[in-house]
Amino acid sequence: xxxxxxxxRNNIILASIIILGCFLLYALxxxxxSILGAVVLFTxxxxxxxxxxxxxxxxxxxxxxxxxxxxLIVIVxxxxxxxxxxxxxxxxxxxxxxxxxxxxxKIDAFAGANLNQxxxxxxxxxxLGAFATGLFPSILGSAANTILTLLVLYIILYFMFTQIRExxxxxxxxxxxxxxxxxxxxxxxRDSTYSNVLGQGIIALTQGILLxxxxxIFGIPDPIFWGVIAIFISFLPVVGxxxxxxxxxxxxxxxGHNWQGVALLAYGLLFIGNIDNFLxxxxxxxxxxxxxxxxxxxxxxxxxxxxxxxxVFGPVLLSYFLLLxxxxxxNRMAADRLERINSV
Numbered sequence: 278x279x280x281x282x283x284x285x286r287n288n289i290i291l292a293s294i295i296i297l298g299c300f301l302l303y304a305l306x307x308x309x310x311s312i313l314g315a316v317v318l319f320t321x322x323x324x325x326x327x328x329x330x331x332x333x334x335x336x337x338x339x340x341x342x343x344x345x346x347x348x349l350i351v352i353v354x355x356x357x358x359x360x361x362x363x364x365x366x367x368x369x370x371x372x373x374x375x376x377x378x379x380x381x382x383k384i385d386a387f388a389g390a391n392l393n394q395x396x397x398x399x400x401x402x403x404x405l406g407a408f409a410t411g412l413f414p415s416i417l418g419s420a421a422n423t424i425l426t427l428l429v430l431y432i433i434l435y436f437m438f439t440q441i442r443e444x445x446x447x448x449x450x451x452x453x454x455x456x457x458x459x460x461x462x463x464x465x466x467r468d469s470t471y472s473n474v475l476g477q478g479i480i481a482l483t484q485g486i487l488l489x490x491x492x493x494i495f496g497i498p499d500p501i502f503w504g505v506i507a508i509f510i511s512f513l514p515v516v517g518x519x520x521x522x523x524x525x526x527x528x529x530x531x532x533g534h535n536w537q538g539v540a541l542l543a544y545g546l547l548f549i550g551n552i553d554n555f556l557x558x559x560x561x562x563x564x565x566x567x568x569x570x571x572x573x574x575x576x577x578x579x580x581x582x583x584x585x586x587x588x589v590f591g592p593v594l595l596s597y598f599l600l601l602x603x604x605x606x607x608n609r610m611a612a613d614r615l616e617r618i619n620s621v
Contacts, residue, residue, distance in 0.1 A: 319437050322344045329343075340438070341434075472596075477592075487518075487549050491549070507521055519550040571596055575591035575593070575595040578595060
């Protein structure tokens with residue numbers, strides 16, 4: 278006969294589940310990017326899967342593989358290709374070949390005379406280059422890790438789609454709140470994902486294209502490269518793509534092209550900067566309104582954890598956390614009302 282009663286056995290089992298769950302979370306921490314990426318892609322492509330697999334009766338496995346192929350072509354392969362291009366370009370930069378080398382020398386001379394740092398500008402640019410290079414996934418240096426992350430991501434995504442009803446029923450069953458709140462959370466999660474991923478992606482792509490066109494028109498070298506840089510920088514709040522027009526305008530001024538410098542500066546700060554607000558207003562009306570503070574804090578959270586992917590994953594995680602806080606507050610208020618009713 279057991280020395281434990283029914284309640285004690287349940288408590289021991291619950292404690293074992295918690296301990297084992299924490300161990301599993303720790304063991305799977307390296308695959309957290311894959312899990313989060315699968316959740317994001319599932320949220321984005323779920324309407325397409327429902328339409329093809331359930332409304333039109335297509336084969337579930339075939340639709341899941343089609344969505345995986347679409348995401349590879351539209352999202353993953355372009356991102357990795359652009360990352361390789363950016364890493365290669367940054368690594369090949371030679372400060373001596375830059376047209377603003379004399380400006381760097383003047384800054385170093387000033388810093389050396391007044392701040393006792395004779396190589397201030399050169400070292401700063403080198404650190405910025407190393408920091409920017411570290412943000413992008415180096416395919417040569419971490420090919421195995423990248424392939425493993427994508428493989429696990431798509432395996433999870435495949436089974437999430439092919440067993441979508443079982444997956445969603447399991448989420449409802451084990452969700453720590455009532456079904457109506459779970460459905461509300463699912464809708465809010467969808468809107469938040471669309472706003473942070475699709476919305477910001479559209480804004481970044483638009484600003485990158487506009488900046489590349491502007492650089493090409495005003496004769497700035499490598500406009501496509503700087504357009505790609507602008508796409509990534511557009512995810513950074515406060516900084517943004519228009520700031521790239523400032524050093525480009527300085528270069529034009531240094532070369533004696535004054536009106537081109539003024540025109541490029543106005544084009545970047547007034548046109549590209551305001552297109553951000555215009556597109557965000559449209560996206561917020563159609564999807565969800567993500568507060569800029571969420572984007573700012575989310576970026577600082579995401580970059581150390583996920584690298585360049587943290588520009589997307591950071592704000593998404595913070596939005597999910599705030600949604601859970603809102604649902605917890607709703608549940609707590611409902612419990613307080615029920616307790617007051619029972620005490621009457």
